[in-house]
Amino acid sequence: MPTKYVIVGAGPAAQAAAKAIRDIDREGDLILISREKEPPYSPVALPYLLNGELTNEALFQKGQNLLTELKAEFMGGREVIAVDAPAKQVAFTDGTRESYDRLLIATGATPAKSASLDPASESGKGFRTFADYGRIAGRVKTGAGFLINGGGLVATELAEKLSAAGCRVTLAVRSRLLRRYFSETIGNLLTDAFSGHGVTIESGVGLAGAEKKGNYYDAILTDGRTVKADALIVATGVEPSPLGDFPKVDGALLVDSHLKVTDDVYAAGDVAAAPDYTGQRRGTCPISPEAASQGRIAGRNMAGEAETYGGWIPGNYLRLFNLDLFSLGQTDESQVPDSLALSDEGPGYAIKIVLRGDTLAGLEAVGLKSIHPGVFRYLIARMVPLYAQRELLLTKPKETAIWLMSRHRASRR
Ligand SMILES: Cc1cc2nc3c(=O)[nH]c(=O)nc-3n(C[C@H](O)[C@H](O)[C@H](O)COP(=O)(O)OP(=O)(O)OC[C@H]3O[C@@H](n4cnc5c(N)ncnc54)[C@H](O)[C@@H]3O)c2cc1C
Missing domain, CATH: 3.50.50.60 (FAD/NAD(P)-binding domain)
Known part of the structure; x- marks a missing residue:
C-alpha cells in the first residue's frame, strides 16, 4: 500500500515538504490542503502585486506547476479544524474527514x-x-x-x-x-x-x-x-495558527529536533516552535527561508529519513528602496555575554559585527551586496574561532567569511 501523506497548508513550508517527500517516495499519495481556494503560492510575493511587478497569473504559476510535477492532489478552499491523532484523520469545517498515514501541519501564521x-x-x-x-x-x-x-x-x-x-x-x-x-x-x-x-x-x-x-x-x-x-x-506582527490538541510554546506547536509533534504528525514553518541553533530555546522564526528549510527536513523525515534539524538563527535579508539589508544572529550586544561589538560605516553602507569571545554571535549590514547568509550561518552556528580575522570580517565580510568557513571545514576532515 502506498503511504498517504497529508499536508495542511500550501505555503513555503508545505511546498518544500511536498518536494522533499516526492524526492524520496515516488509512489506515495500526496495531498495538500489549503483553506484558501487559490493554488499554492508564497505570501512573500504578494507585495509585488501592488506595484505590478508581478501578475496574479505569475503568482500562482509555480504552485500549479509544482502540483503537476509532484503528482499531488490539491484540496483548495477546505479548512481543517481538528486533528484526530488516534484515528489518524483531519476534520474539516463541513464535518467530513480525511485520513493520513503521515501528517504535516504547515498552517503558518495569521496577522496579530x-x-x-x-x-x-x-x-x-x-x-x-x-x-x-x-x-x-x-x-x-x-x-x-x-x-x-x-x-x-x-x-x-x-x-x-x-x-x-x-x-x-x-x-x-x-x-x-x-x-x-x-x-x-x-x-x-x-x-x-x-x-x-x-x-x-x-x-x-x-x-x-x-x-x-x-x-x-x-x-x-x-x-x-x-x-x-x-x-x-x-x-x-503575526500569531501562529496551530491545529490539534498538541503541546504548544507561545501558541506554536512544539516539535522535536526531527520536527515531529507526535507519532506520524510533524509541523514546520511559522506554526512550529522548533529548537534554535543553540538547542536552548524553542520558538518560531517566522521567515520564508526558515519555513522552507523546516518543510524540507520534515518532508524527508515523513518519508522515512531521520534528519536532524540544525536549529534556526534569527535574521533576515531583504531589499528595500535599493538598500540591501542583512541581519543574522544576535546583533544586540547587550544580550550577549562576553561580547564585543565592532562597526564600520561609509558612504551607502554600514556593518556591525557582534562577537562572543572569539566567535561570531551576529552581524548586520546595509548596502553590502552578495553577502551569503549560508556562510555566516555556518560561522555562527558552529562557533568558528575568528582568530586574527575578526577585523577583516568587518572590512571584507564576504571574502573573510568564506575563507573562515573553508578553513574550518578543512580542519575537520
Ligand atoms: C506581505 C508579506 C511579506 C513577507 N516578506 C517576507 C520576506 O521578505 N522575507 C521573509 O523571509 N519572509 C517574509 N514574509 C513571511 C513569510 O511569508 C512567512 O514566513 C512564510 O510564508 C511562512 O510559511 P509557512 O508555509 O509556514 O506559512 P504560510 O505561508 O502562512 O502558509 C500557511 C498555509 O496554511 C493554510 N492554512 C492555514 N490554516 C489552515 C487550516 N486550518 N486549514 C487549511 N489550511 C490552512 C493557509 O491557507 C496557507 O496555505 C512575508 C509575509 C508577508 C505576509
Missing part, C-alpha cells in the same frame, strides 16, 4: 489582531493572503492614501511597494523600522530611505482607532492626531 480596531471590520485587517491583497487592490492608485500600522517586515515591504505604485503612505510605528532585526544606525538609514521616497513615518505612535467617513477613514493615532487614509492595514 489590532487591539484598537475591530478585526472583523474592513479597517482592522492585516495582509497575509491573496484575499487580503484582493481587499485593497481596488484602492491602489496614484495619490491614494494608505495608513499602515507597524514597522516590521510586512509593514515596510507594503510601504515600499505602495509608494512605488504612486500611493501616499504613512507608517505609524511604535518604535522604529525593523527594530527586531537592526540597530539604530541602520534603522536610521532605513528611515532616511523611506522619507526620501515620500513615505511619512510617524514614530512613537500606534493606532488608537479609526472612523469611517464616507469612502475614506480618519485614522486616530495614540497621540491624538488624525491621519486621513483611503485604506488601513494592520501589520503589527
Whole structure:
C-alpha cells in the first residue's frame, strides 16, 4: 500500500515538504490542503502585486506547476479544524474527514489582531493572503492614501511597494523600522530611505482607532492626531495558527529536533516552535527561508529519513528602496555575554559585527551586496574561532567569511 501523506497548508513550508517527500517516495499519495481556494503560492510575493511587478497569473504559476510535477492532489478552499491523532484523520469545517498515514501541519501564521480596531471590520485587517491583497487592490492608485500600522517586515515591504505604485503612505510605528532585526544606525538609514521616497513615518505612535467617513477613514493615532487614509492595514506582527490538541510554546506547536509533534504528525514553518541553533530555546522564526528549510527536513523525515534539524538563527535579508539589508544572529550586544561589538560605516553602507569571545554571535549590514547568509550561518552556528580575522570580517565580510568557513571545514576532515 502506498503511504498517504497529508499536508495542511500550501505555503513555503508545505511546498518544500511536498518536494522533499516526492524526492524520496515516488509512489506515495500526496495531498495538500489549503483553506484558501487559490493554488499554492508564497505570501512573500504578494507585495509585488501592488506595484505590478508581478501578475496574479505569475503568482500562482509555480504552485500549479509544482502540483503537476509532484503528482499531488490539491484540496483548495477546505479548512481543517481538528486533528484526530488516534484515528489518524483531519476534520474539516463541513464535518467530513480525511485520513493520513503521515501528517504535516504547515498552517503558518495569521496577522496579530489590532487591539484598537475591530478585526472583523474592513479597517482592522492585516495582509497575509491573496484575499487580503484582493481587499485593497481596488484602492491602489496614484495619490491614494494608505495608513499602515507597524514597522516590521510586512509593514515596510507594503510601504515600499505602495509608494512605488504612486500611493501616499504613512507608517505609524511604535518604535522604529525593523527594530527586531537592526540597530539604530541602520534603522536610521532605513528611515532616511523611506522619507526620501515620500513615505511619512510617524514614530512613537500606534493606532488608537479609526472612523469611517464616507469612502475614506480618519485614522486616530495614540497621540491624538488624525491621519486621513483611503485604506488601513494592520501589520503589527503575526500569531501562529496551530491545529490539534498538541503541546504548544507561545501558541506554536512544539516539535522535536526531527520536527515531529507526535507519532506520524510533524509541523514546520511559522506554526512550529522548533529548537534554535543553540538547542536552548524553542520558538518560531517566522521567515520564508526558515519555513522552507523546516518543510524540507520534515518532508524527508515523513518519508522515512531521520534528519536532524540544525536549529534556526534569527535574521533576515531583504531589499528595500535599493538598500540591501542583512541581519543574522544576535546583533544586540547587550544580550550577549562576553561580547564585543565592532562597526564600520561609509558612504551607502554600514556593518556591525557582534562577537562572543572569539566567535561570531551576529552581524548586520546595509548596502553590502552578495553577502551569503549560508556562510555566516555556518560561522555562527558552529562557533568558528575568528582568530586574527575578526577585523577583516568587518572590512571584507564576504571574502573573510568564506575563507573562515573553508578553513574550518578543512580542519575537520
Ligand atoms: C506581505 C508579506 C511579506 C513577507 N516578506 C517576507 C520576506 O521578505 N522575507 C521573509 O523571509 N519572509 C517574509 N514574509 C513571511 C513569510 O511569508 C512567512 O514566513 C512564510 O510564508 C511562512 O510559511 P509557512 O508555509 O509556514 O506559512 P504560510 O505561508 O502562512 O502558509 C500557511 C498555509 O496554511 C493554510 N492554512 C492555514 N490554516 C489552515 C487550516 N486550518 N486549514 C487549511 N489550511 C490552512 C493557509 O491557507 C496557507 O496555505 C512575508 C509575509 C508577508 C505576509
